[in-house]
Amino acid sequence: MEKxxxxxxxxxxxxxLGKKNPKIVVFDGDLSGxxxxxxxxxxxxxRHFNAGIAEADLMGMAAGISTTGLIPFASTFAxxxxxxxxxxxxxxxxxxxxxVNICCTHAGLSVGEDGGSHQSIEDIALMRVLPNxxxxxxADAVETRxxxxxxxxxxxPCYIRLCRLATNVVLxxxxxxxPGKAVELKKGSDVTIMAIGLMVERALEAAETLExxxxxxxxxxxxxxxxxxxxxxxxxxKETGAIVTAEEHSVIGGLAGAVCETLAxxxxxxxxxxxxxxxxxxxxxxxxxxxxxxxTAEHIAEAAKKAIxxx
Amino acid sequence: MEDLKAIAxxxxxxxxxxxxxxxxxxxxxxxxxxxxxxxxxxxxxxVDPKNPKMEDRDRFVLSKGHAAPALYATLASKGYFPxxxxxxxxQVGAMLQGxxxxxxxxxxxxxxxxxxxxxxxxGMALGAKHQGAKxxxxxxxxxxxxxxxxxWEAAMAASNYGLSNLTAFVDNNNLQIDGAVSDVMNPYPIDxxxxxxxxxxxxxxxxxxxxxxxxxxxLAEACTDKPSxxxxxxxxxxxxxxxxxxxxxxxxxxNPEQVEQALKDLA
Numbered sequence: 250m251e252k253x254x255x256x257x258x259x260x261x262x263x264x265x266l267g268k269k270n271p272k273i274v275v276f277d278g279d280l281s282g283x284x285x286x287x288x289x290x291x292x293x294x295x296r297h298f299n300a301g302i303a304e305a306d307l308m309g310m311a312a313g314i315s316t317t318g319l320i321p322f323a324s325t326f327a328x329x330x331x332x333x334x335x336x337x338x339x340x341x342x343x344x345x346x347x348x349v350n351i352c353c354t355h356a357g358l359s360v361g362e363d364g365g366s367h368q369s370i371e372d373i374a375l376m377r378v379l380p381n382x383x384x385x386x387x388a389d390a391v392e393t394r395x396x397x398x399x400x401x402x403x404x405x406p407c408y409i410r411l412c413r414l415a416t417n418v419v420l421x422x423x424x425x426x427x428p429g430k431a432v433e434l435k436k437g438s439d440v441t442i443m444a445i446g447l448m449v450e451r452a453l454e455a456a457e458t459l460e461x462x463x464x465x466x467x468x469x470x471x472x473x474x475x476x477x478x479x480x481x482x483x484x485x486x487k488e489t490g491a492i493v494t495a496e497e498h499s500v501i502g503g504l505a506g507a508v509c510e511t512l513a514x515x516x517x518x519x520x521x522x523x524x525x526x527x528x529x530x531x532x533x534x535x536x537x538x539x540x541x542x543x544x545t546a547e548h549i550a551e552a553a554k555k556a557i558x559x560x
Numbered sequence: 561m562e563d564l565k566a567i568a569x570x571x572x573x574x575x576x577x578x579x580x581x582x583x584x585x586x587x588x589x590x591x592x593x594x595x596x597x598x599x600x601x602x603x604x605x606x607v608d609p610k611n612p613k614m615e616d617r618d619r620f621v622l623s624k625g626h627a628a629p630a631l632y633a634t635l636a637s638k639g640y641f642p643x644x645x646x647x648x649x650x651q652v653g654a655m656l657q658g659x660x661x662x663x664x665x666x667x668x669x670x671x672x673x674x675x676x677x678x679x680x681x682x683g684m685a686l687g688a689k690h691q692g693a694k695x696x697x698x699x700x701x702x703x704x705x706x707x708x709x710x711x712w713e714a715a716m717a718a719s720n721y722g723l724s725n726l727t728a729f730v731d732n733n734n735l736q737i738d739g740a741v742s743d744v745m746n747p748y749p750i751d752x753x754x755x756x757x758x759x760x761x762x763x764x765x766x767x768x769x770x771x772x773x774x775x776x777x778x779l780a781e782a783c784t785d786k787p788s789x790x791x792x793x794x795x796x797x798x799x800x801x802x803x804x805x806x807x808x809x810x811x812x813x814x815n816p817e818q819v820e821q822a823l824k825d826l827a
Contacts, residue, residue, distance in 0.1 A: 274690070298686065298721075306679045306713035313683020316668065317691065318615075337710070340673040341680050345662040 251279055252415035256354040258390035259411050260285025263322060264292050270401075273313065276300055278307045281404040283413070286324050286352045298488075303354045308334040311349045312318050312341040320401070321349050327356035327410060331372035341380040342406050347391035350400045351376075357497035357526065358542055359414035359447060361535035374502025376408040378474050383407040383428060384475040386496075388449035389418045392472055395426035403428070412447060412497075414467075414535045418449045420470075428473050437467030440553045441485035441492050445504050447539075448523070450494040454546035459553055466553055471472075471504055486518035491556035493521045495549050497539070498511035500524035506521045521552035540553035567610045567637065568598045572799045573647055573794050573826050574633035580699060580819035582650040583587025585658070588809040589702060590630035592733040592794040597634045600698055604777060608806045609639040612665040618695050619668045619684050623677030625659040630809050632656050632664070640666035657738035662721070675708030677701075678728065682714045685726035685787070700729045704736030707745045712757065719758030720785040727780050728759075728789040731767065733796035750791050760788040 267273050274296045281287040283446070291298035300307035303323050323330070330353040331338070342349045353372065360368045376384045379423040383403055387393040387497055393411065400407035424432070428466040434449070435456050444452035449470050456466040467489055469481060485492055492512075505522040512518050525542055532538075539545065571594050574580040579585035601607065605618040622631045629649060636643045639665070641655070648654035655664055668684070671677035681699035688695055700765025705711065718726055730750055738744045747753070751761045760783040762776045773792070780788035796810075797803025814822060 282787045295690070300713075300717060301720075303710075303713035303717070305675075305710040306682070306717055307680025309676050309710060309714060310683035310717060312676075313669065313680035313685075314687040314690075315683075316619075316680075317684055317687030317693070319687050319690070335675055336673060337679070338671065341676045403823060 250417055253390040254392045254413055254415045255390060256285045256387050256413060257388050257415070258393040259352055259397065260288045262394045263289045265399070266397070267293050267296065270320065272318065272320045274319050276306050276311045276321055276323045278302060278329065280325055281440050284324040298348070304329040305337050308337040308472055310343050312347050315347045315349050323349055323351045325353060326367060327353035327369035327372040328367055331375045331408065331429065332369060335375055339379055343381045346381045346405045347350065348404050348406070348443040348527050349423045350407050350409065352411060352519050354411040356537045357412060357542065358530045358538045359412050359497060359535040361538055362532050364532035365529035368498045370525045370530060371502065372410060373428050373504070375504065375508065377502065381405050382475060386410045386445040386472050386474055388446060388470055388472055389416060389420055391418055391420045391422060391424055392426060395424060396472065399428050400428055404412060410446065414447065417422045417450055419453065425429040426472065429476035429478055431478035432470040433467065434464065434470055435468040437465040438489055438544065439465045439491070440552050441467040441469060442495060442549060442553060443469045443471045443485070443492060443504065443508060444495040446497050448497055448544060451544070451546040452495050452549055455549035455553065458546065458550045464553065464557065474504060474507055477507050477511065479511045479515070482508055483515045486512055486516035490518050490560050491553070492551055493523060493552045493556050496522040498524055499546055501525055521556040522528055523549050523552050563762065564598055564602060567602060568594050569616040571598060571637055572634045573644070573823055574636065575629045575688045576800065576814065576819055576822045576826065578629050578633065578646040578649040579813045580816065581647050583813040584650055585629055585813050586626040586811045587803060587814065588647050588735065588806070589624060589731065589733060590627045591803065592729045592796045593630050593700060593796045594798065595770055595773060596700060596731065596792065597630055599770055599773050601634050601638055605698065606695065609666065611734050612640055616693065616695050619681070619697040621669045621677045621681040621697070621699040622660055622671050623681065624674065624698050624705050625671030625677060628658065628660050629712055631660060635664070635666040642768065646803050660699070666675035674702070674705040679710050679714040681726060682718045682723065685723040686721055688725055689723060690757060697726050699726070700731060703730055703732040703734065703747055703750065703811050705742070706730065706747050706750065713758065715754065715757040723783055723787045726787040727777070728787065730789060731790045731794050732792055733794045735796045735805070735810065735811050739807055758786060760786040762788065762790050764790050764792040767794040768798050799826055
């Protein structure tokens with residue numbers, strides 16, 4: 250099976266969308282080759298604006314242009330977009346509920362060799378706390394395209410979190426993405442694994458392993474982080490009685506945070522969190538870094554057993 | 561001409577009254593910018609208060625968002641919303657926020673976090689140029705505000721994209737919260753900095769003088785390949801004797817006696 254990075258899927262899909270909708274414009278910050286907006290630039294050079302190495306101004310210009318009838322996609326690395334330009338996203342985009350699609354690449358540890366300075370493990374938390382913001386994390390190339398379609402249908406700010414690492418396609422082409430809806434990828438009754446991004450594939454692997462040991466694990470793709478599917482979380486707690494969250498992000502403030510906030514309002518349920526445990530990442534081959542920090546199917550399976558033991 | 565002066569005086573009175581009622585706000589930097597706003601809204605900009613979202617309107621961004629009372633008084637004067645709203649500035653449930661938000665008719669961009677409005681104005685001008693639209697974008701910055709890094713990112717972008725459809729004003733009243741701008745973080749020479757960033761720069765010796773502002777805008781309009789900036793020497797607290805050039809009046813509301821005195825000055 251051919252692997253494809255979500256950033257690659259984004260870049261290619263932007264070109265398709267650009268052909269259909271002349272109002273789509275793209276802002277990048279001197280990273281077009283890496284974010285893959287370079288494909289759009291090659292096709293529509295006059296609709297691709299380079300902000301240079303100036304992420305604050307990148308977001309500010311995208312905010313401004315969105316009030317002129319154009320539909321901006323703003324791309325850079327997650328660490329610089331959600332991180333460095335956070336307050337511009339807050340005050341100039343979200344506060345006014347402007348229609349800006351922020352598609353940040355190189356999120357998470359799977360950046361690999363560039364190391365801790367470039368591995369954004371807090372962008373979901375930063376974007377999730379902003380009123381009006383929508384936060385989507387695609388599991389693969391298929392979901393990337395569906396989430397971009399969804400973002401285009403939303404008249405307001407969206408943050409789509411993309412990755413550098415080429416990964417397997419885990420969802421069928423007819424997969425449907427609906428903002429605010431979790432998608433059940435596998436039925437199960439003993440524990441629910443809730444995953445996002447490249448951890449979805451690992452969650453499915455973990456569920457298979459658990460099945461062989463007689464443990465029935467439900468797998469939910471929680472790609473819509475905000476709005477989040479509270480009903481699916483509550484049902485998982487009630488029906489399976491144990492939850493594992495799995496994300497390529499800090500265990501603080503991301504998927505785990507969103508799930509636990511929901512549970513605190515509804516149903517008591519043990520939750521085991523697979524993610525980055527409040528530390529910075531480091532350089533290495535992407536898969537080795539992920540393994541080093543325990544972002545593996547094996548680790549998810551262990552976490553599932555631990556969650557079950559706490560019932 | 562006399563007409564504009566009378567309008568400016570009324571706007572100043574409304575600024576003082578609204579900040580006085582709120583017992584909070586930024587009178588100094590609101591009063592210094594009145595002539596710039598009056599000239600734009602009464603003479604220069606193609607706008608329709610009855611249709612604030614008119615597609616081909618000229619845009620105005622108050623990047624120094626703390627001067628909101630000046631913008632609000634100008635918009636109310638133009639009829640964008642009833643003047644009574646000015647009595648409820650900064651109150652819970654009221655429309656007029658401490659800094660401009662998009663909930664107010666006539667506000668083209670929410671501002672207040674310094675520097676960002678300038679960047680968004682560059683985005684607007686870029687959008688207009690890209691679509692071949694004829695409308696113009698005006699943006700007003702404070703002299704303290706230009707200490708923000710995003711201002712120079714945006715300045716670089718505006719000249720990079722040749723945005724001659726963008727005109728900036730720097731309200732150079734020489735004071736920021738902690739003191740004189742040259743003491744806090746010296747931004748001078750402001751004109752040379754913008755020149756170095758590729759802008760058409762026009763120094764305005766008295767930014768509280770309509771004739772000088774008008775002449776400078778004519779020079780700006782003659783430039784068709786660069787964005788223009790008018791560096792306007794102004795007086796902070798202009799028109800109110802005890803506020804003029806007083807740093808203490810950057811961000812506090814006058815008490816009722818002070819309001820009364822100020823209105824006498826502005827009679």
